[in-house]
Amino acid sequence: MAEYNRPLPLPTPETRHFWEGCRQGELKLQRCTACKQSYFPPRPFCPACGSRDVEIYKASGKATLYSYVINHRPRPDFGTEPHSIAVVELAEGPRMMTNIVDCPQTPEALQLDMALEVTFEKASEEISLPKFKPAKG
Amino acid sequence: MKQKSVAVVGAAETTEMGKIPDMSQLMLHADAALNAMRDAGLTAKDIDGVATAGDSPVEIAHYLGITPTWVDGTSVGGCSFMLHVRHAAAAINEGLCNTVLITHAESGRSRVGARRFSRDPASQQGQFEVPYGITNPPTMFTIPALRYMKQYGVTEEDVAHVAVVQREWAAMNPRASFRDPITVEDVLNSKMIAWPFRLLMCCLVTDGGGALILTSADRAKDFPQKPVYILGTGESCETPMISQMEDFTTSKAFRVSGKKAFDEAGIKHSDVDHLMIYDAFAHLPIYGLEDLGFCERGEGAAFIREGNTRPGGKLPLNTNGGGLSYMHSGMYGMYALQESVRQMRGIAPAQVPGAKISIAHGVGGMFAASGTIVFSNEAP
Numbered sequence: 001m002a003e004y005n006r007p008l009p010l011p012t013p014e015t016r017h018f019w020e021g022c023r024q025g026e027l028k029l030q031r032c033t034a035c036k037q038s039y040f041p042p043r044p045f046c047p048a049c050g051s052r053d054v055e056i057y058k059a060s061g062k063a064t065l066y067s068y069v070i071n072h073r074p075r076p077d078f079g080t081e082p083h084s085i086a087v088v089e090l091a092e093g094p095r096m097m098t099n100i101v102d103c104p105q106t107p108e109a110l111q112l113d114m115a116l117e118v119t120f121e122k123a124s125e126e127i128s129l130p131k132f133k134p135a136k137g
Numbered sequence: 138m139k140q141k142s143v144a145v146v147g148a149a150e151t152t153e154m155g156k157i158p159d160m161s162q163l164m165l166h167a168d169a170a171l172n173a174m175r176d177a178g179l180t181a182k183d184i185d186g187v188a189t190a191g192d193s194p195v196e197i198a199h200y201l202g203i204t205p206t207w208v209d210g211t212s213v214g215g216c217s218f219m220l221h222v223r224h225a226a227a228a229i230n231e232g233l234c235n236t237v238l239i240t241h242a243e244s245g246r247s248r249v250g251a252r253r254f255s256r257d258p259a260s261q262q263g264q265f266e267v268p269y270g271i272t273n274p275p276t277m278f279t280i281p282a283l284r285y286m287k288q289y290g291v292t293e294e295d296v297a298h299v300a301v302v303q304r305e306w307a308a309m310n311p312r313a314s315f316r317d318p319i320t321v322e323d324v325l326n327s328k329m330i331a332w333p334f335r336l337l338m339c340c341l342v343t344d345g346g347g348a349l350i351l352t353s354a355d356r357a358k359d360f361p362q363k364p365v366y367i368l369g370t371g372e373s374c375e376t377p378m379i380s381q382m383e384d385f386t387t388s389k390a391f392r393v394s395g396k397k398a399f400d401e402a403g404i405k406h407s408d409v410d411h412l413m414i415y416d417a418f419a420h421l422p423i424y425g426l427e428d429l430g431f432c433e434r435g436e437g438a439a440f441i442r443e444g445n446t447r448p449g450g451k452l453p454l455n456t457n458g459g460g461l462s463y464m465h466s467g468m469y470g471m472y473a474l475q476e477s478v479r480q481m482r483g484i485a486p487a488q489v490p491g492a493k494i495s496i497a498h499g500v501g502g503m504f505a506a507s508g509t510i511v512f513s514n515e516a517p
Contacts, residue, residue, distance in 0.1 A: 009264035041265050041381070043462075067284035067385050070332035071343075072278050082332070085270050085353050087280060087380045097266045097380035107332060112287050129268055 004123045006077045011126075014041045017056050022128045027118050029059040029092055040094035061118035063088040063132055066095055072104055081105065088116055088132050102133035143226040144357035144364035146514070147177025147350030149251040151242065153347035154464050161250030165346040167240030173348035177237065178361045186225060191219030191252065191468060197240055209420040213374060214501025215415060215468035216348070217241075219508025223370035224475065225351050227391065235352060237383035241471035242346025246469050262378050268362070274417060277503040279334045280384035286333070286466045288386050289435035290420065291423070293333050295442055297324035298421040299489055300337045300461050302447045307458025309448065309487035314341050315462045321434035324496075331358035338419035340460035340469065347471040349478070357517070368494070368513045369402025371395060382504050390507035392430035398509035399430070402494075406431055411480045411491035412452055413473035415499045416459040422446070425498055426454075429509070453489045456480065465513035474510065481514040 020040075021028035031038040032046035033053045045052045051091040068086035075083070084100045101119065103109050115135035120128040139458060149172030151157070151165050158463065166189065174180060180201040187194045188209035198205050207228045210218045218241055225237040244251040254273075256263045271277045301321055307313035308318075319337060328338040357364035373393035376382055384391050399406075414425035423437035432440045432453065440446065446454035455461040456475040464472060477486040477495040495512045 006270070007263070007267050009268055013211040022270050041261055041378075067280055067282070069279045069283070069334065070274060071270060071272070072247055072329040072331060073272060075270055075272060075276060081271060082329075085276055085280065085331075087385075095380055097151070097269050097271075098376070099269050112283060123268075126383060 006123070008123055008127050012025040012126070012132055015085060016043045019127060021058070022120055022130055023126065025120050026130070027061050028056050029056050029094065032058050038092040038094055040090070040096055046117045050055055060091045062091040062135065064117070065100065065110065065112050065114045065116060068100065069113065070107070070110070075097060077125070086110075086132070099131050100133065101131045142354050143229050143351055143367045144354045145305070145349055145367070145478050146352050146357050146360040146362060146364055147173040147179065147348070147473055149173040149176045149439045150231060150475055151345045152348040152397050154312060154344050156246055157244070157344040158247040158249060158286040159218070160243040160244070160344070162192065162242055162489065163196065163200060163250055165338070165344065166240045167200055168194065169242055169346035169348040170197070170201055170238055173238065174352050174486060176362060177350045179350065184236050184238045186237035187235065187318065188225060189269070190241045191243065200239065205234065205406060206217060207237070215417070216470045216499025216501040216506055216508040217468060217475055218471045219370070219374045219497065219499040219510050222349065222351065222487075222510050223372055223452070223508065226367050226370060229353050231350065235356070236350060237351045239351070240346065240348045241468055243466035243468035244344050245467060246342050246344045253325065257309065263413035264285045266380055268376055274503065275330045275339055276416050277379045278340040279331050279420075280379050281335060281382060281427045281504070284385035285420065291438045292327060294321050294381055295438040296322045296333070296338055296419045296423075298438070298442045299416070299422050300324050302441055303381070303416065303448050303455050303459045303461045306456050306487050307462035310463060311486060312460050313457070313458040314465045325515035334387065334418060337461070340465035343464045343466050345464055345466045349474060354403065363482050363514065364516070365478050366513045366515070367510065368399070368404065369398045369511040371397030371401070371509040372507065373397070374501070375504060377505055379503040388428050388435065388500070388504045388507065389447060390504065391425060391498070391500070394507040394509045398496070398511050402511040404494060404511065408494050409496055410454070411477065411489045411495040413477050413495070414454060415469055415473055416455055416461050417469065417500065419461065422454060428499060429496070448487065456487045456489065470497075471503070473497040473499060477510070477512050481512050
């Protein structure tokens with residue numbers, strides 16, 4: 001594995017399950033057992049109703065492209081070519097920032113609402129980042 | 138809020154603006170503050186309330202020799218100064234202090250004595266946004282725009298129009314950084330920054346600052362300058378992460394703050410003669426026009442393209458040239474307030490004839506927070 005020199009997240013007690021899930025190749029979301037609302041980023045209570053009665057579950061990994069930019073400013077740690085910075089809408093409802101990978105980084109290839117699926121990019125022994133690629137089929 | 142009970146009696150920007158490598162950020166605060174005190178005919182001994190953002194109000198008070206009985210360090214990004222005005226008005230009404238100094242300064246370009254910007258990798262943004270390559274506002278603030286453009290059929294040309302119109306205003310302002318006319322083609326041919334945003338759709342990076350002095354309206358008439366009354370104020374915040382904005386086509390913070398200010402002021406949209414909307418990027422005025430209620434959803438871009446906000450239009454907008462052409466040191470809200478005050482005093486370089494009500498609407502962070510101030514030059 002090439003040395004990973006991009007900024008990495010530092011998990012906190014409230015987010016550790018999420019990053020541990022990513023390390024194991026699973027996208028973990030939380031939902032409220034009272035109001036059934038799924039939410040992200042992780043926290044041990046429901047942002048919709050305030051209940052602490054929440055559960056962690058494995059999300060489908062399916063998403064659609066909500067919006068994005070293609071960064072042309074220098075980011076040597078992301079290579080020499082422009083790269084996408086995107087927000088995807090997960091099938092379960094919440095949105096998250098990510099990069100769209102395995103796909104040309106062009107407006108033509110990156111169409112809003114296109115179907116995506118999660119893939120995990122190993123950055124260190126502890127951290128794998130959830131990225132999204134065009135869905136098969 | 139008690140209507141028209143508080144007024145701006147001092148307002149000034151730094152002596153120079155643009156590139157000021159021979160002055161630290163702290164001195165830029167002081168330069169703006171000293172200019173505002175001179176404008177109001179006051180000295181530091183007359184000031185008993187201090188507010189600033191980014192830097193500490195303790196540092197500003199001590200540097201200037203002020204002993205305050207009221208301090209506000211609310212720091213929610215570039216609209217913080219709108220929030221300071223709102224908080225100061227409440228404090229003056231409540232008798233916590235009599236005369237408030239609000240300062241902003243940033244050595245945004247020269248970075249002399251400027252704060253270093255860093256994000257904690259354990260923060261929410263550090264965990265869930267920074268790893269994907271966001272660097273600074275051009276790769277964050279811009280992310281919602283494509284969704285807006287798709288939803289409402291708004292084109293790159295439409296967004297470019299915002300920059301073109303603001304350059305028309307800047308051309309009338311001797312202190313504007315960029316004054317040469319530009320066309321939509323110029324904007325669309327400028328360097329790509331973060332698709333769909335090109336260089337001329339992004340704000341400047343400059344050095345500068347500004348300061349305001351507020352006191353009660355009944356004292357305001359004894360000051361050398363024409364008082365500018367605070368008619369209504371609003372504030373709100375939404376999210377520290379652009380990715381978690383509720384709806385990428387509208388800012389909740391804008392809507393809440395704007396409605397509060399309109400309600401407090403008791404005015405209609407048709408009463409507004411002059412408008413400032415913090416334009417860190419060219420899509421901001423479009424969101425602002427809609428979220429403040431001047432346009433229906435999806436109609437902001439056409440409103441600008443059709444000339445309503447340009448010189449001679451029915452709603453003069455960003456008449457100093459805005460963050461896109463006038464200046465942007467990092468937290469532009471102060472300059473929007475300064476232009477509203479100049480318009481209400483009747484001394485703006487691109488003066489709107491007979492303007493009686495002006496609104497300055499600010500954004501903080503990346504649609505993170507908002508503040509709105511309604512000014513009037515008519516005495517209570």
